[in-house]
Amino acid sequence: MIARRGEAVRQAVLMAALAELAEGGYAAFAIENVAARAGVHKTTVYRRWPDRESLLTDAVLERAAFDFELPDTGDIDADLRVWVQRLADWLTGPSGAPLVAMLRSDAARLPAVVEAKTRFFAHRAMVLSQRLESAVDRDQLPTGTDPLTFLATLVAPLYLNLLVLDRDLTPDHCDRSVHVALTAARANLLG
């Protein structure tokens, strides 16, 4: 084992915890395996995290801080396509995929996971809200669109593919989600 500084060890353990969960699920999740994967002694893990719930809680909250920028080029259609593609890349990449796996495991019941999800959505709805307002100002969207309803319509097909249909997220899926949400908003269905 290589001696590493505190923060590097912490990050290695948190990443290993997410990877372990993604691979084996929550029922089989064991701190010993996380330690082995991170290349540290299990007492190093236990010293900071007395149980698997506290370890996964930290791992999730750490990742929940991640954010992807919603551009404002003046073209709401193009900007949303970029944003949704970034979301899709994140959801299927090294940071997001373990979180998605968590939603498909018993860990979905952990209060920290529920809180992280709520924060995720509230934050994205806030970012989106500002961008939708500037689109309304440019007459690219009608007034009265509810940001949370718009967000739910926009991302629902992505989560369906990942959580229910076990399908990859293709660029076509992402672009279609954007077209559908904007078309619905312009038909005043998302108020």
Place this chain on the structure above:
Amino acid sequence: MIARRGEAVRQAVLMAALAELAEGGYAAFAIENVAARAGVHKTTVYRRWPDRESLLTDAVLERAAFDFELPDTGDIDADLRVWVQRLADWLTGPSGAPLVAMLRSDAARLPAVVEAKTRFFAHRAMVLSQRLESAVDRDQLPTGTDPLTFLATLVAPLYLNLLVLDRDLTPDHCDRSVHVALTAARANLLG
């Protein structure tokens, strides 16, 4: 304990298994608890199902046989509103809710659960496909709508509410899903 005939016992155990899973998740799922909930001796359960995977597999496949009719009154908008409301009632009722809970647990990894989901969607897409064709014949929809894409658009917001946002399914959610999917189909976005 009351003596019951084979099929009644089987149904009681399968229902108890789903209820137990919905309440406690997969990690804590124990055949002893299922037996207690069903009011049978645990050896009665073990005689038919040697492990919890085989028990949950049977429970899921039994429920996957359920179906809800898609009416054909000649009005595709009204018929889909009825169908989606039926789906929502089922997903949140005594049969569907445990299956939704399973998707949020480690049991989502069981091959039987994956197979049941695939069958569910394929069957519904087939039913929907016939109904969409008759709507095209009546000029209520353009040709070229893909049934599986339409279905995914239609139900994605329901699953997002249940699996990610932890929200109830209101009649407004259901009606909006139908409006959004039909509006998208009529804009030729679901081909």
